[in-house]
Amino acid sequence: MKKINVGILFGGKSAEHEVSIQSARNIFKALDKNKYQSLLIGIDKNGRWLFYDQASFLLHSEQVSLRKFSKAVKEIALVPQSQGKILNVSGLASKKSIDVVFPILHGPFGEDGTIQGLLKLANVPFVGAGVLSSAVGMDKDIMKRLWREAGLPICKFLVFKNKESINYKQVVKNLGLPFFVKPANLGSSVGISKVSNQSQFTKAVKIAWQYDNKIIIEENITGREIECAILGNEDLKASVPGEVKPSHDFYSYEAKYIDEHGATLIIPAKLSKNVIKKIQDLSVKAFKVLDTEGLGRVDLFLKNNGEIVLNEINTMPGFTVISMYARLWQASGLSYDKLIDNLIQLAISRFKKEQKLKTTYL
Ligand SMILES: Nc1ncnc2c1ncn2[C@@H]1O[C@H](COP(=O)(O)OP(=O)(O)O)[C@@H](O)[C@H]1O
Ligand SMILES: [Mg+2]
Structure with a gap:
C-alpha cells in the first residue's frame, strides 16, 4: 500500500510556538509508520517555513528548554494548486508531495484561517476547521x-474598535x-486582564489595544x-468533559x-450524568453553529x-x-494514536467531498 505523506506544520508566529513544537513531536511519534510518512515543516517565529529532517527534529525531544528549532535544512514554500508540492526557495525541496497537512499551529497565523486559506490554495487536504470557521473561532x-x-x-459583553475611548462607569453599569x-x-x-477598579481598567485597556484593533469586555x-x-x-462525537482548576x-x-x-486538569470532570449530557449537547451545537469541522475544544463555564x-x-x-x-479522548476510550489517525482520515474525506463540487458554471 502506498504510504500517505503527512505534512506536519508546526511552530509558528505565536505565543504557543513551543507548545506547538511539542505537539508536533507527539503527533510525529503517534503516526502509524506503516501507513503514514511524515514531512516535517517548521515555521520559525519570523514566519519562515523550514524543511526538517527527522533526525534533527527528534533531537532533544525530552528536554523542555531545548524544545526549539534545531538545524533546519532549507527554506521552503508551498506551491498554489500543486497538490502539496513544496519548493525549496532554490529548487524542489522534496520529490514527495504532501497528501494531507496537519497544521498543528495555534493562535493568529495558525488557527485563524490564514494557514487554512494557504492550504486551500495549494489544493491539499488539511486537518481541522476550514477558513471561515477558523477565522470566526478566533x-x-x-x-x-x-x-x-x-x-x-x-455572557454579556461589549465591543470597542480602533482605540475609541471607553467609559469605565458605563462599562460597570452594563457589566458590573x-x-x-x-x-x-x-x-x-x-x-x-481581570478588572476590579478604574486604575486596573486603564492599564487593561492599554494592554489589550497593543494586541488588537478590536477589544471585547465581558x-x-x-x-x-x-x-x-x-x-x-x-457525524459529531463529544468526549467526556474535563475541568480546569486554575490556582x-x-x-x-x-x-x-x-x-x-x-492549574489542575481534572479528567473526567466530576459532574452528574445529566450535567455531562447538557454540556456535550451544548458543545456539539456550538461547534455546528460555527460550521467547524474535524476537531474543536469547546470551553464553558458551569x-x-x-x-x-x-x-x-x-x-x-x-x-x-x-x-x-x-486526554479527554483517552478518557472517552480513544487512544492518542487512533485520534491522530481519525483526524487525518476526516481531513481526507472532507477534501474528497469538496473536490466533487463544481468550480465552473458552464
Ligand atoms: N467572562 C469571563 N468570566 C470569568 N472568567 C473569564 C471570562 N473570560 C475569560 N475568563 C478567564 O480567562 C481565561 C482566558 O480567557 P479566554 O476567553 O478563554 O481566552 P483565550 O482564548 O486566551 O484562552 C479563561 O480560561 C478564564 O479563566
Ligand atoms: Mg481559553
Whole structure:
C-alpha cells in the first residue's frame, strides 16, 4: 500500500510556538509508520517555513528548554494548486508531495484561517476547521454573536474598535464588577486582564489595544471551567468533559504555561450524568453553529446555579500527550494514536467531498 505523506506544520508566529513544537513531536511519534510518512515543516517565529529532517527534529525531544528549532535544512514554500508540492526557495525541496497537512499551529497565523486559506490554495487536504470557521473561532466577538443568534447561552459583553475611548462607569453599569478586558483575536490568555477598579481598567485597556484593533469586555462569570472535545465532520462525537482548576485569579498565560502548578486538569470532570449530557449537547451545537469541522475544544463555564455559559471554541487546541483535548479522548476510550489517525482520515474525506463540487458554471 502506498504510504500517505503527512505534512506536519508546526511552530509558528505565536505565543504557543513551543507548545506547538511539542505537539508536533507527539503527533510525529503517534503516526502509524506503516501507513503514514511524515514531512516535517517548521515555521520559525519570523514566519519562515523550514524543511526538517527527522533526525534533527527528534533531537532533544525530552528536554523542555531545548524544545526549539534545531538545524533546519532549507527554506521552503508551498506551491498554489500543486497538490502539496513544496519548493525549496532554490529548487524542489522534496520529490514527495504532501497528501494531507496537519497544521498543528495555534493562535493568529495558525488557527485563524490564514494557514487554512494557504492550504486551500495549494489544493491539499488539511486537518481541522476550514477558513471561515477558523477565522470566526478566533474572533471572540463574531463567535459570540453567532452563538447568541442561535440562542446559545453566552455572557454579556461589549465591543470597542480602533482605540475609541471607553467609559469605565458605563462599562460597570452594563457589566458590573469585576469584568474581563480582552483583545478580540488572540489566545493563550495573552493581553487579557481581570478588572476590579478604574486604575486596573486603564492599564487593561492599554494592554489589550497593543494586541488588537478590536477589544471585547465581558462580564465576569463565576463558576467552574469545563472543556469538552468534539471530533467529526458531519457525524459529531463529544468526549467526556474535563475541568480546569486554575490556582491563579483566572486561567492566565502564567497559569497556562509558566507556573508548573498554575492549574489542575481534572479528567473526567466530576459532574452528574445529566450535567455531562447538557454540556456535550451544548458543545456539539456550538461547534455546528460555527460550521467547524474535524476537531474543536469547546470551553464553558458551569455556574453554581447549574447554568452553563459558553466561553469559546479552540479549533486547533494543544496536542501534547498531556493536553486536555487528547486526554479527554483517552478518557472517552480513544487512544492518542487512533485520534491522530481519525483526524487525518476526516481531513481526507472532507477534501474528497469538496473536490466533487463544481468550480465552473458552464
Ligand atoms: N467572562 C469571563 N468570566 C470569568 N472568567 C473569564 C471570562 N473570560 C475569560 N475568563 C478567564 O480567562 C481565561 C482566558 O480567557 P479566554 O476567553 O478563554 O481566552 P483565550 O482564548 O486566551 O484562552 C479563561 O480560561 C478564564 O479563566
Ligand atoms: Mg481559553
